[in-house]
Amino acid sequence: MAEENAAQPAQQTPPRMKVLTQYVRDMSFENVAIQKGLKVENNPEISVQVSLDARKLADDQFEVINRVKIESKAGDATVFILELDYAGRFEVQNVPEDQLHPFLLIECPRMIFPYIRRIVSDVTRDGGYPPLNLDSIDYLALYRQELLRRQAQLQEKQADAPVN
Template identity: 40%
Template sequence: MAEQGDVLTNLDSDPAGAGNGADTLPVAGLLTQYVKDLSVENPKAPESFQWTDQPQIDVQFNIAARKINEEVHEIELKISVTNKSSQGTAYIVELSYCGLVGMRNMSDEQKHAFTYAEAPRILFPFARRIVGDAVRDAGFAPLLLDPVDFNGLYVQQLQAQAQQAGQGAPGEA
């Protein structure tokens, strides 16, 4: 028999008052990920393989979210890459890469941050590989996208929105 003060404790007692085994802690995680849409255009092939001009590569990102149910959201990371030179467009790759994210017992602020900063950070390495492979499969040198600081971009976006809301029109103090 265990004495008072020993390692054994009353497992029925819950200091938080939520009951033994209650699921009350905030939790978020990636449930699955998938390619929703992938488009590769190689409009000037095979001539574009002979071009020697320095290409201008334009990379665009967009993040969208859609509520599936109370605990699951679809996060969509869209990446568009266009390779142009003075002779025309060599290739265009557009990827819509999605993840289903489960979030429970989180405040709206926490959900928003996870949706637009953390989830894209988790999805990006997989999307980056798909874009690189698509460019290579189109006949060009693989494209390795630089890492993106989604958290930093998220904070900048919040600061810009707060500044815009606080000032009204640009240039006013």
Template identity: 40%
Template sequence: MADEGDVLTNLDAQPAGNGADTQPIAGIVSQYVKDLSVENPKAPESFQWREQQEMDVQFNIGARKVADDLTEVELKITATSKTSQGAAYIVDLAYCGLVGMRNMGEEQQHAFTYAEAPRILFPFARRVISDAVRDAGFTPLMLDPIDFNGLYVQQLQQKRAQEEEAGGMAPGGDMPVGGSN
């Protein structure tokens, strides 16, 4: 049984803004493979190579407005496996998500676009790459987790430092981030 203090007594009184869509909201509306390329340029010889392969993994985050409250976030990943004999495989993936954002400030939208959305999309892109490498005939590639929030903060600090040095605005656009595994 509810306490007296928990019972609504005045159902006619409505708080200001009831029913108004004023709360900030953001989320992934849809996600998809936009482009996938798998190259196995030295097959079948590459399957016989015994030399330790070197992995080079590069990634980039891009975004473009699709509508007022809809942005396409693109996580582009390139994974290359090489030995002294050549490239064993090259996988290029553009994995995208449509991100809906409403009632958010520009800074919040930017942070969600370049830090949170890639964090949400990455496990799915990681699986696509793993499956593509496996389907090319190699041991599946399991990419290490990426700290997108840490990279985002680092990129913002670098951009601010460049702006201070230049005394103005640094060029905008995609936020390239990268690394090698």
């Protein structure tokens, strides 16, 4: 019996994540069309840009910042610009060091995204427009895209480096 237990690998503790708090870190809504007296007749084009950042605050505690920039245009005229930095403070335990970076930039933003969606909807509605309901964000694809961008940037730097 003791031999059976010795042969089994030790139980690995599963990763744990706890949202300690979440908050608007910074927000700006510029209602360009109304300020300039422009009347928006057709459906404006909406562009959404998302970027992420994370930093360690204390042992097992991290701040993850989800930056969203939304620009609405009708032709060449800007209708509105919404910039939102929404952050969450997380307690993360039992995540191997080599998996911590993707965990922070994929799983943590996914947890707070519904709140970002609600804020964007409320602000656009309060700005005098139909509420903008953001589509879900594929944080895994966003993470992979950023890794590829960094890798290409590194290769470009290496190619430009002088050879001794």
